[in-house]
Amino acid sequence: MQHGKYRFIVGFLTVPLAIYGLFVIWPFIQSIFYSFTDWSGLSPEFEMVGFKNFTRMLDDEVFWKSLQHSVMFVVLLPLVTLTLALFFAFMLNVGGRRRKNAAIAGVRGSSFYKVVYFFPQVLSIAIVALLFQFAYNPNSGALNSGLKAVGLDGVQPDWLGDPDLALWCVFAVLVWCTVGFFVVLFSAGMASIPKDYYEAALLDGANRMTTFFKITLPLLWDTVQSGWAYMGILALGAESFAVVQIMTVGPNGGGPDYSTTVLPLYVYQKAFRDGQAAYATTIGVALLIVTLLFVAVVMRMGRRERLEY
Template structure:
């Protein structure tokens, strides 16, 4: 098919039939285009909005990352790859990146593991009753409400509450350690030293595990009970049921949740900026914010943003690739 004819076919997707050239309407490909014309018109406006407000800022970010723009004036000078060279030699950037990658690895692993465990217990961890193949623990609905409760709180409220818990003077954590005779484990600065990233990790997992309990519970409840009944007749134990039935049939939801939780781990700016004292610990978003708004180095901050975009895109691509499995038909 010639290039000109292909361009006319593409244009026919957005043209009404009376304005479409006859030689295009006579083409066998036009019938398929005619079916999708309405979809093309329906998606045209959202696509334009997406290009203007989502894609365009990304393109601008790549451009401004190669300038010395301060962010406070309209003047800037094109500097090429100078910001990226500076970033390569910036020890604080690499430290922030290390913290972000640590959260990226452990936050999804811990949160999704807990979410899967609690969801399985709520859906299939109780005693079998009434001839049911599987049954959840007693009070399942109440447990779901308790698990999901952090999701109804603002992340700022969560950060303030946990900052008080980690407080070295009157925090619940230090006082609790003293109450059980573990004074040697008390810390004078939970959020300013080597424990800061682990404290943030704990809060991040706590705040999101309830969401995944509900998400995975919905996925597990869609699994036909006949499959569990067949496994029960074969003498399968709960661990075998989980790894051979529940997890494979919920894998699509697990993969999506892993990507979503990874993005949340990379974007924990609010927790770090509210909980951690200045210079106590940085992740990529908080380091970007400091460079842009505290130091007036918007060009360099944009380069850090490009690096964060690359890490996020690489993570999502790897997860889509490594976690891909053949679809299991129920």
């Protein structure tokens, strides 16, 4: 009986694992291999160059700028996004005033707010980037027009053209377009927490902040940990690439003086703009290492005894 069970499991997993290995694992292996060559990406011919690409990468000032920006995103973006999402979700589910028929309830109109917060998820990231590019326009954008309307004519920043502001403008867009997803995710998790826990805590004199840190956050910790890892991967992947590629200005693409260049964008530029596929795969290997380190740190720091209810 046991022999038949294991044979069934092996037979069931063979095809999915083969597909995963072909389309996920094999490209990683190829990338690592090509990082030791001088392949241009335009010709099938290449030669082995050893660690030359890695040495070049370590001496590349733009790479270090890109790495710095990506690390900033991977540290701050999950922190800001998840903090806002937890606050909004708590207010929408638990933080409202007591009502006659319920001691625990969200703020009034919470169903409407959930739709509003989730709305950016309906839009394509490319559309979001274009909309904010128009909003950041220093001459006719909504932000500077709003400042002018309230009498701040002298305060007209060049949002995406200023090296000190451009990266933070991109950061704000990424927060805006991702926080709604986690509001809905955390709201679903909070809805599964028994209301009796909150009612007992309130009867004992606990305030809303105490119930959040003593009840909500511990029981929601697994979801928060998964969200942190997912948010960090987004910050190192397609989300940051798309927003920077579409929004930022400059002859080099990636903001003035590479002030918004991130690792995914730099990989793209070297591979498809400069025809240096081997060097691009080398940067991609560095990006893979950063991503794995981030996930490992998050999973290690977030490890704790599982709570059940």
